[in-house]
Amino acid sequence: MELIFEVSKAGRSAVEVPQSDVPEVNIEKVIGKKYLRDNLDLPEVAEVDLVRHYTNLSRRNFGVDLGFYPLGSCTMKYNPKVNENAAALPGFTGLHPYAAEAMAQGSLQLLYEMQQMLSEIFGMAQFTLQPAAGAHGELTGVMMIKKYFERKGEKRHRILIPDAAHGTNPASSALCGFEAVTLHSNNEGGVDIEHLKSLMTEDVAALMLTNPNTLGLFERNIEEVSRIVHGKGGLLYGDGANANAFLGIARPGDIGFDVIQLNLHKTFSTPHGGGGPGSGPVGVGKAMVDFLPVPRIVKTADGYQLADKFPDSIGRVKAFYGNFNVVVKAYAYIRSLGAAGLKHATEMAVLNANYIKERLKPYFDLPFDRVCMHECVISGSRQVAESGVHTSDIAKRLIDFGYHPPTIYFPMIVQEAMMIEPTETESKETLDTFCDAMIAIAGEARENPQRLHDAPLSTEVSRLDEVLAARKPDVCWKK
Ligand SMILES: *Cc1c(COP(=O)(O)O)cnc(C)c1O
Numbered sequence: 001m002e003l004i005f006e007v008s009k010a011g012r013s014a015v016e017v018p019q020s021d022v023p024e025v026n027i028e029k030v031i032g033k034k035y036l037r038d039n040l041d042l043p044e045v046a047e048v049d050l051v052r053h054y055t056n057l058s059r060r061n062f063g064v065d066l067g068f069y070p071l072g073s074c075t076m077k078y079n080p081k082v083n084e085n086a087a088a089l090p091g092f093t094g095l096h097p098y099a100a101e102a103m104a105q106g107s108l109q110l111l112y113e114m115q116q117m118l119s120e121i122f123g124m125a126q127f128t129l130q131p132a133a134g135a136h137g138e139l140t141g142v143m144m145i146k147k148y149f150e151r152k153g154e155k156r157h158r159i160l161i162p163d164a165a166h167g168t169n170p171a172s173s174a175l176c177g178f179e180a181v182t183l184h185s186n187n188e189g190g191v192d193i194e195h196l197k198s199l200m201t202e203d204v205a206a207l208m209l210t211n212p213n214t215l216g217l218f219e220r221n222i223e224e225v226s227r228i229v230h231g232k233g234g235l236l237y238g239d240g241a242n243a244n245a246f247l248g249i250a251r252p253g254d255i256g257f258d259v260i261q262l263n264l265h266k267t268f269s270t271p272h273g274g275g276g277p278g279s280g281p282v283g284v285g286k287a288m289v290d291f292l293p294v295p296r297i298v299k300t301a302d303g304y305q306l307a308d309k310f311p312d313s314i315g316r317v318k319a320f321y322g323n324f325n326v327v328v329k330a331y332a333y334i335r336s337l338g339a340a341g342l343k344h345a346t347e348m349a350v351l352n353a354n355y356i357k358e359r360l361k362p363y364f365d366l367p368f369d370r371v372c373m374h375e376c377v378i379s380g381s382r383q384v385a386e387s388g389v390h391t392s393d394i395a396k397r398l399i400d401f402g403y404h405p406p407t408i409y410f411p412m413i414v415q416e417a418m419m420i421e422p423t424e425t426e427s428k429e430t431l432d433t434f435c436d437a438m439i440a441i442a443g444e445a446r447e448n449p450q451r452l453h454d455a456p457l458s459t460e461v462s463r464l465d466e467v468l469a470a471r472k473p474d475v476c477w478k479k
Helices: 027-031 047-059 081-087 105-122 134-152 168-175 193-199 222-231 240-245 286-291 324-360 381-387 391-400 428-447 449-454 466-471
Strands: 126-128 158-162 179-183 204-210 235-239 259-261 282-284 296-300 303-307 376-379 417-420
Touching: 081 324, 105 126, 105 282, 105 296, 105 303, 105 324, 134 168, 134 204, 134 235, 134 259, 134 282, 134 286, 158 168, 168 179, 168 204, 179 193, 193 222, 204 222, 222 235, 235 240, 240 259, 240 324, 282 286, 324 376, 324 417, 324 428, 381 391, 381 428, 391 417, 391 428, 391 449, 428 449
Parallel strands: 158 179, 158 204, 204 235, 235 259
Antiparallel strands: 126 282, 259 282, 296 303, 376 417
């Protein structure tokens, strides 16, 4: 495919700039010669070339609007277009970030109501909507934990993190100066209680727990875990990226979580991928409210306000007020589903994951044969032993069948892991055709392993050097 620069022909244009209706100014005088740029080497193309270029580019990509996208832990559910319509309302898109509070009452009300709804859904005392993504929410949560112990005058240096956790958990802890200590899983895929007891000392600030964890398994001993952590004065942090498994069914606040971050771009159906934008609200219990970032949105007799006089706050974590448009989409999602709808979505997500697990069980290893939550983790170990086909080969072959591969080689405690998250939005027909593809691939692994090593066979390019592409991306165009 030609680059847009190669399509360019001098003098062509896709836009007609309207006549100026304000007096001309000499820009050089305003900003100085130093900052003037001319002779920019920009592509010049007609509208039709422009549209074709970007449409063709988009067809080389894969998205949830194109097909099934069972990327475990990422919750790639279909994003209803009504959310987009809401976010595109001119009152939202045209709002200037510096608009006076009096002129932004509707948007502030939306943010306020979103905080209230999330507090209710998750059983927390208060939420901030500022963080820009899950990892940013984790960082915000751990900063609050740090401040909480500083205010209590307690020196705690460690945070416990299960070996199944997402890599952002230890990273967020380390960024706040904590030592991340690995907590083992037991043979049921849950927290090893004896190990927790041995690690949980008065030097531990918190346990960061994902529940259900990244194996898609609900922590059976969660109440005991909570007792052990709180018994030593520690806090229970919940990584809420897997909230799609319990909306309307269980509330982290009731279970004993003191801090939790959400991923609106996963659970609450706002589009994500390719680096953003996301939104990672953080909810806290009563004891932590004072530490929330500022500004906080408060409701007064005079309307909604951005308040920043909270002396114990960790301060600001994001310019303006978070990724507002993402919050609008998530708000529309919650309002259009309602309480019963959210619960039903969760039930379907769990049912769909268990359906896939049961259909694939005879063909792949299942490291933990338990009822799973919103995702299931299977293993390609049998295929490695029988025919030298690896999980990465299976993933690449799935592309030929028209599917985005599941998350692979994560969680790291499962060899040859494939983490499949169908989400609630997929029909039984889609689940069946996906399972048929997986079963066909398991057959190919035995009969024609070379085809799997060569896959994908249907794409523009086949196997790329993924490490090089991630570490040294070459995205510049040079003549
Ligand atoms: C996605 C995810 C995160 C990180 O969220 P981002 O929005 O990508 O920063 C953290 N923990 C778990 C379990 C996740 O699935």
